[in-house]
Amino acid sequence: MSLKRSLNALVAAAALAVGAAHAQQTEISFYYPVAVGGPITKIIDGLAADFQKENPGIKVTPIYAGTYQETIVKALTAHKSGNPPVTSVLLSTDMFTLIDEDAVVAVSDLAKSAEDQAWLSGFYPAFMFNSQTGGKVWGVPFQRSTIVLYWNKEAFKEAGLDPNRPPATWSEMVEYAQKLTKRDASGNVTQWGVQVPSSGFPYWLFQGFTTQNGVELMNSAGTETFYDKPEVIDALQFWVDLSRKHRVMAPGVIEWGTTPRDFFERKTAMMWTTTGNLTNVRNNAKFDFGVAMLPANKRRGSPTGGGNFYVFKKSTPEQQQAALKFIRWITTPQRAAQWGIDTGYVAVTPAAWETPVMKKYVEGFPAAAVARDQLQHAVAELSTHENQRVTKALNDGLQAALTGAKPPAEAMRDAQREAERILRPFRR
């Protein structure tokens, strides 16, 4: 009896406490995908704590939900069961998926004040391509990247090339790579000239080639793809030729995950990979290396990549406003700069690059600014309705061409047909 009574008292007290806390505090749950190495969760925890100190009425609870893919699975299943996070960092390319599932609210609808609107227009335009559609902003750029070229300066010297001059055009890249490809007496390659990974998400790297060839892969409404345009097929032909005709890149599909390692082991003298690998390369390369924009053909170019903040629909207006406040706070120039320095992501606003701390960092490590300078040439990452399916059609076609199973023209025509079939319902 007494046990029951004391239990009752305890429950009542707990309910009171919770109620009291609710009265004065808005809690926002925040899903965060851990996509790169390093003590990233510690940084996020620290940011959440700092924010709470400055805003005692709001409690930010970071929830580390795994990879990007695992995080969106968790966020969308939570949304379907009626209890989604208030905000989450998810891939910028998930925008159409999240809109189609009616899971998120437009940030531009939340940010109504003139001050808020000014903040939203302060990001690099290249990062906003993937963050807005239909005249509304759906995602706020946070951890974004582009593709850059890393080169081994020692290998350049050995091959008689100027170690401080990266290839600026496609033909230069082929020419350099031919000089950099080393073969032993029996004809086996000991060092490849260049490596462009093609496992997992080859479409992203392929967008480098297509952009440079002056062509876009989709429309901005996300309802149409252009996989079979002649410029696209030419771009794929060039990628395939790197291994089949020029023999300066390993044949077959090249693994994304081991590519930085191949570079450290001097198995390739140049590689294309994300700016997010910058810190990794800096720590592990035992030789002098350089970072450059991707080479140009008709123009320079690279897709952007990485994650945006989204605000979920099934949360209270107070929570949504609190989330907006948190997102504004975390993207202020000072914090965006520090975040970029700590992680290797590209700081998302021009103002962040003007902060003293960032200026000092770039002075000591100029390679960090290459991605920023490339932003003026950057385009939106491939993103459509039914995004993953439409992207897979392209990925399968690219891998078929790279492994020699299909000629590039046929592979791209098949991919386009598949993409059109999937997107048909969205074009009515």
Add this chain to the structure above:
Amino acid sequence: MNRFQANIHGWLLLLPAAVLLVAFTHFPAVATLWQSFFSTGKPNRPAVFVGLENYRTLIEDDVFWQSLWNNVWYAVGTIPVSIALALVMALAVNRGLRGRAFLRMAYFTPTVLPMIAVANIWLFFFTPQYGLLEQATGLFGLPSHNWLGSPSTALVCVIAVAVWKEAGFFMIFYLAALQQIPPVYAEAAAVEGAGRWYYFRRIVFPLLMPTTLFVLVNAVINSFRLVDHIFVMTRGGPDNASSLVLFYLYEVGFKFWDTAYAAALTMVLLAALASIAIAQFALLEKRTHYR
């Protein structure tokens, strides 16, 4: 009355297990079957009854067929090899051998390791040029090969990892079964002048049949279930060359969010597994001697 009470008693005893099975196995299976007859609901397009349309899509889906065939080869590649290897390893460590405990542990280690970690290690074994495999083939002067990046070898590579992972687990069952065989049989066989191969073939192997059946059922189920390493090593690539049914099912369900079509795929997988299991029990039960 008494009989009624006994019935109640029996049902009560069954209840905990039955509740769990119904809640987590039977109900989801039936719900999945039900869902597979509807379209995938979206906020602006609620799910509607479409009958067999999802199954019709499935018949026309090249990637599904390729995954299914890959899965058949995956099963053919993993099941006999891992069972044979398990038996050989069990026989090896069943003898009085110096360092036996160490050897048993070594054989069992792959089972303990998480598959994702294992896959990350194997990724580097298969890496072109400086991977372990390449260094070994390089010693014989063989040309470099992109093992995971070629459609012709990617599936073989994921099969090898699965065999490596599974064989040690099955070995434990064989080892336990071998220890149950009374030594008098071996002595009797020796007295009768039976050779070791004859003894194995006529006495040990038949006595191991219940274990073999158990291991076989498990191996078959695993050949459809063990796909974790594909996420790390190939992601089904190149061009679906190493995509298996369960991997494809995950892609459809949780990347494409086409849950209705994923439900149809699940039913196909379920039907295939159930019929294989029934066939196995029906065929092998007759040839298995339980003591």
